[in-house]
Amino acid sequence: MSNNKIAKTAQLKDNVTIGDNVIIEDDCFIDYGVIIRDNVHIKKGSFIGARCILGEYLMNFYSDRINKIHPLIIGENALIRSETIIYGNTTIGNNFQTGHRVTIRESSLIGNNVRIGTSSDVQEECIIGNYVSLHSNVFVGEKSVIKNFVWIFPHVILTNDPTPPSQNIIGSTIEDYAVVSAGSIILPGVNIGEESLIGAGSIVTKDVEKETVVAGNPAKKICLTKDIKNKLTGQEVYPWKYNFSRGMPWANLGYEQWLKNEKLK
Amino acid sequence: MSNNKIAKTAQLKDNVTIGDNVIIEDDCFIDYGVIIRDNVHIKKGSFIGARCILGEYLMNFYSDRINKIHPLIIGENALIRSETIIYGNTTIGNNFQTGHRVTIRESSLIGNNVRIGTSSDVQEECIIGNYVSLHSNVFVGEKSVIKNFVWIFPHVILTNDPTPPSQNIIGSTIEDYAVVSAGSIILPGVNIGEESLIGAGSIVTKDVEKETVVAGNPAKKICLTKDIKNKLTGQEVYPWKYNFSRGMPWANLGYEQWLKNEKLK
Amino acid sequence: MSNNKIAKTAQLKDNVTIGDNVIIEDDCFIDYGVIIRDNVHIKKGSFIGARCILGEYLMNFYSDRINKIHPLIIGENALIRSETIIYGNTTIGNNFQTGHRVTIRESSLIGNNVRIGTSSDVQEECIIGNYVSLHSNVFVGEKSVIKNFVWIFPHVILTNDPTPPSQNIIGSTIEDYAVVSAGSIILPGVNIGEESLIGAGSIVTKDVEKETVVAGNPAKKICLTKDIKNKLTGQEVYPWKYNFSRGMPWANLGYEQWLKNEKLK
Structure with a gap:
C-alpha cells in the first residue's frame, strides 16, 4: 500500500529501503543501503550517502512498534554523507551538507546553507538559522538556538540543564556571526553575542557581549575582536x-x- | 550446523545475519541489516536497531579468524538504537537503552535500567550499576566503576592510566547518585563521592567528597550541593x-x- | 568493465560492493557489507570489518557524480574495524589498526604500525609517522603532523586555524615520543616537543619544550618528565x-x- 513518488531521474543504488509516503524529487542520488522510513520528502538534486537513515523512529514508535506521522523535509541540493541519521518531524532548508554519521533528532528547524560535520549530534527542538557551519563532533543540546552565519568548531558542547538532572531545560543562544572555537562548552541559557569569539577550550558560564573575545575556565573577557591582528x-x-x-x-x-x-x- | 533458537513471535527484517548458538526470545524486533555473531542471547521484548553488531569479535579472533566463545547476554525490553556495537563476554540487565552508534567493549557487567547515549564508548572490564544514565559521547575507560543512579553528561571522559603509556591501569569510581556535568575529565583512580556534583568542563585530579560541588581546571571545591538553589x-x-x-x-x-x-x- | 584483481585466497562475505581497479591481495578478509570504491589496493593479510567504506568519494565527486582517480593504498596485515571510512588519495603503511567508525579524509600519509581508535577523525593532508597510537575520538585537524612513537589519548583535538574562520590553516606538530593526555586541545601551529607530556584537559597555546610536562587552561609548565615518579x-x-x-x-x-x-x- 505504498504511496511513494520517486522521480524517474532519481538514481537509487542497491539495497535501498523505502517506506510509505516518500517523495524523492528529480536528480536525487540515493546511495547503497539507505533506509528511508515513512513521510520523508527529499527535494531535487540531493545526494544521500550510503546507509543513511532518514525519518528515523521517534520514541513513540517503541511502545507499539507503529510508526506515527512525523514528516521529514530535506531541501534541494543536499549533500548528506554516509551513515547520517535524521529523525522525523524536522524541516531542513536547501544546500544542506553533512559529514559522516551525523545525528539530527526530531522537531528541529534548520535553515539554508547549513553544514554539520562528521559525528555531530543535534538534539531535539533546536533552531538553526542560515549559513551556519558546525564542524566535527559538535553536541547541540535540546532547545539550543543558533542564529545565522555562526561558526562552531570541533567538539563544542551546547548544554541546557542548569541543575542536572532536571526537566528545567534552557538552551543556549548563539547570535549572528559568532565564532565558537574547538572544545568550548556553553553553559545552559547563556547568550553568545553577535560577532563574538570564544577561545578554544573555554567554559562559558555567563553571557558574552557582542564583538568580545573570551577564553579560559571559567571564560573571562580577553579583549575585543577588533584588537586581534593576523600575526x-x-x-x-x-x-x-x-x-x-x-x-x-x-x-x-x-x-x-x-x-x-x-x-x- | 546452526544451533539457534529464534522465537516465532520475534520479527526479523531483511538482511539480518545470524551466527551460531543465538537465542532470540519472544517479541523481539531485529531491524534491517543487524549482524548477530555467535553465542548471543537477546531476551524478550527487545528492539535491536538497524545495522547493530552484537557479539562483536574480540581481539583473539584476528589471529586465526576463528571466533572463540564469548557470550553476550542482553536483558528483557532492551531498546538498542541503530549501528550500536556490543562485544562478547558481556552481560547487560533489563530495560537497557542506547542511542545510535554506541560501542561497548568486552568483559563488562551492566545492570538494569541503564541508558547509554549516542556515540558513547564503554571500554573493556567496566562495571556499571542500575539506573545509570550516560548521555552522548561519553568515554568510559577500561576498568571504570560506575555505581547506581549516576548521571554522566555529554563528552565526559573517565581516564585510567596515571603514567601514560603504561599497563598500570586504575579506573575511576563514580559513587551512587553522583552527577558529572558535560565535558568533565576524571583522572585515573579518582573517587567521585556519593551525591556529589562535578561542574561542566572540570578536570578532576583528586577524590571528591560526598555531597560536594567541584569545578575548574584543576577542579576545586565550590560549595556543598545543598547550597545550590534553583535560580x-x-x-x-x-x-x-x-x-x-x-x-x-x-x-x-x-x-x-x-x-x-x-x-x- | 571491471578491472579488479581479487586474490583467490581472499575471503569476501555477503553484500560486499567493489568498484573498478581494485586489488585485494592474498589472505584478506572482507566482512559483510563493505563498500570498496574505485582504485583501492588492499595488501595481503588485511581484515576489513563489516560495512567499512574504502576509497570514499572526495568533494569533486558531488558536482558531476563521476568518481575521479584518487587511489587508496592500505598496507599488509591491516585490522580495520567495522564502519570505518577511508577516503581516496591516501597511503597507509603496514600493520594499520583502527577501532570502529574511524574517519580518515583524503591526501594523508600514514606510516607503519599506526593505531587509530574508535570514532577518531583524521582530516585531510595530515602526516602521521610510525608506531603512532591515537585512542578513541581524537580529532586531527587538516595539515597536522604527528611524528613517530607518539601517544594521543581520547578526545584530544589538534586545531589549525589561528583566526577562525579563515583559509590560513597552520597544523600543529607533535614530535617523537610525545604523549598528549585525554581531552587536551593543541592550538594552531603549536609544536609539542620530543618526549614531552601534556596533562589531561590542557589547552596548549604555545610550544612545549622537549621532556617537559605542561597542564592547565592555558597550559603551563609543571615540571620535567624525569621528575615524575610512579606513586x-x-x-x-x-x-x-x-x-x-x-x-x-x-x-x-x-x-x-x-x-x-x-x-x-
Missing part, C-alpha cells in the same frame, strides 16, 4: 565577514556590496 | 533524588516512600 | 620508552638494544 600581516581579522567569504552569499561581491543588495530586495 | 524558585535542588523522578523507580511514589518499600523487601 | 613504586616513569614496550619494535629487546640494532642497519 603574519598585522592586519585586523574581525569582523570576519570582511575577510572570509568561501561558501558565504557574498563570495563574489564582498560583504558590503552583498548587504546593499540585500537591503534593496 | 527561578529559590528552592534547594539537591539531593536531586527528591526533585527528579523521570525514569527512576520512585517515579510514582517519591523517593522516601520508595526507599521505605525497598527496605521492607 | 606506588617511587621509580621514574619517563622517558616511557624504557618502561613500556607493548606493541613497540623493542618489545623483545628493550629500547637500548633495539636502538643499537637500528643504528647498525
